[in-house]
Amino acid sequence: MPVAVQPPKLNIPSIDLSPTAGKTDDELAATLLEALNTVGFLHVLNPGAGLDLPHVRDIFAAGSELFELPLEQKEAVGFDVATGAGYTSMMGQITGAKAHRFRGDLKESFSIGPSTSASLPSLLPSESLVPRIEAFRRACFACGLRLLDLFTIALKTPDDDPKYFRSRHTYHNNESLRLIHYPSFPRATAEDEAAQGKETSWSQLKIGEQDIRAGAHQDFGSATLLFQSPPDEAGKPTAVEGLEIFVAQEDGPAEAPDGSGRKGWWIPAPQPEGLSEGGSILVNVGVSMEIWSGSQFKATWHRVVCPNPPELAAGEVLPGRKSVVFFMIPDHNVMLTPIDKSGRPAVAEGCMSSGDFYNLRMKRSYGKDEMK
Numbered sequence: 001m002p003v004a005v006q007p008p009k010l011n012i013p014s015i016d017l018s019p020t021a022g023k024t025d026d027e028l029a030a031t032l033l034e035a036l037n038t039v040g041f042l043h044v045l046n047p048g049a050g051l052d053l054p055h056v057r058d059i060f061a062a063g064s065e066l067f068e069l070p071l072e073q074k075e076a077v078g079f080d081v082a083t084g085a086g087y088t089s090m091m092g093q094i095t096g097a098k099a100h101r102f103r104g105d106l107k108e109s110f111s112i113g114p115s116t117s118a119s120l121p122s123l124l125p126s127e128s129l130v131p132r133i134e135a136f137r138r139a140c141f142a143c144g145l146r147l148l149d150l151f152t153i154a155l156k157t158p159d160d161d162p163k164y165f166r167s168r169h170t171y172h173n174n175e176s177l178r179l180i181h182y183p184s185f186p187r188a189t190a191e192d193e194a195a196q197g198k199e200t201s202w203s204q205l206k207i208g209e210q211d212i213r214a215g216a217h218q219d220f221g222s223a224t225l226l227f228q229s230p231p232d233e234a235g236k237p238t239a240v241e242g243l244e245i246f247v248a249q250e251d252g253p254a255e256a257p258d259g260s261g262r263k264g265w266w267i268p269a270p271q272p273e274g275l276s277e278g279g280s281i282l283v284n285v286g287v288s289m290e291i292w293s294g295s296q297f298k299a300t301w302h303r304v305v306c307p308n309p310p311e312l313a314a315g316e317v318l319p320g321r322k323s324v325v326f327f328m329i330p331d332h333n334v335m336l337t338p339i340d341k342s343g344r345p346a347v348a349e350g351c352m353s354s355g356d357f358y359n360l361r362m363k364r365s366y367g368k369d370e371m372k
């Protein structure tokens with residue numbers, strides 16, 4: 001009998017940033033390098049910078065208040081590709097390769113940034129949320145800078161500059177906070193599937209075989225901080241699964257989303273162990289950092305799926321999922337010149353600036369351009 005091929009085990013290393021965990025920065029950087037050089041994801045426990053569980057719960061509560069507003073109010077602050085800010089309605093974003101997509105992502109989101117902090121009140125339909133969102137955004141940025149300092153220790157950088165990455169990320173320049181809501185929908189029956197595409201409002205939407213909450217993609221900044229809804233006050237988990245990470249393996253059943261013809265597996269991202277009041281974040285690297293680090297850090301493909309039958313029968317309701325994502329993005333004038341293992345920058349010929357790269361990727365994600 002042929003031996004069934006087993007999916008690889010997904011090992012996402014963790015680092016604990018709490019001062020009481022007693023790890024030196026060199027030790028933390030060594031684990032971070034091992035994680036970001038292989039799986040491309042890392043759990044960060046007790047991130048500090050004010051990102052403890054109560055603060056994370058508050059941003060999820062703020063997100064719920066935003067998403068519960070009437071659609072017209074949300075659409076009045078529609079997403080603007082030029083500023084990277086505003087509200088994106090259902091199916092307004094097509095993440096990843098468009099060629100095989102039946103319709104856009106089944107999600108709605110609020111993006112705050114880049115360069116929008118001063119105009120935040122005019123960008124949010126509810127002014128009372130401004131200070132809460134701004135405080136969270138600042139905390140994420142502080143945490144992102146701490147992580148970039150560990151990146152600098154993990155990699156050799158030009159002139160051994162300890163601020164090599166930090167000094168190329170300026171607050172209010174590019175960083176972007178995104179609150180995401182993947183609404184709850186019933187799964188389509190075969191009859192519903194036949195009528196798909198003719199819906200005139202969200203309330204008629206049903207999740208079909210080909211639907212996806214966020215298509216396969218790589219992030220495009222330097223580092224992404226992903227918060228999944230934290231356990232409630234009683235410690236009960238509230239996170240709804242769906243995030244999957246692509247792991248290449250020769251005998252895997254799935255095609256690599258990069259079109260390389262490689263094979264692999266989509267593996268659900270595990271929740272971190274040892275969740276504490278100090279909170280935890282899933283951190284991954286975007287393509288800017290993969291290029292900039294000379295591929296010593298990997299920008300791993302990921303997606304958010306709806307459970308497929310038989311996990312969810314026709315008519316059964318798929319629960320809503322919420323997440324909060326913070327993208328660290330290098331300053332627009334930074335050339336993404338790869339560094340080698342000894343910290344030397346490669347010849348800059350053909351290199352793109354972070355700004356040009358960012359604009360290109362934004363256009364692909366929200367505009368009509370086809371991905372290659």
Ligand SMILES: O=C(O)CCC(=O)C(=O)O
Nearest residue numbers: 180214219243304323325
């Ligand atoms: O919602 C999630 O869990 C992932 C979102 C994501 O990957 C993104 O927005 O880039």
Ligand SMILES: [Fe+2]
Nearest residue numbers: 217218219302
């Ligand atoms: Fe992502």
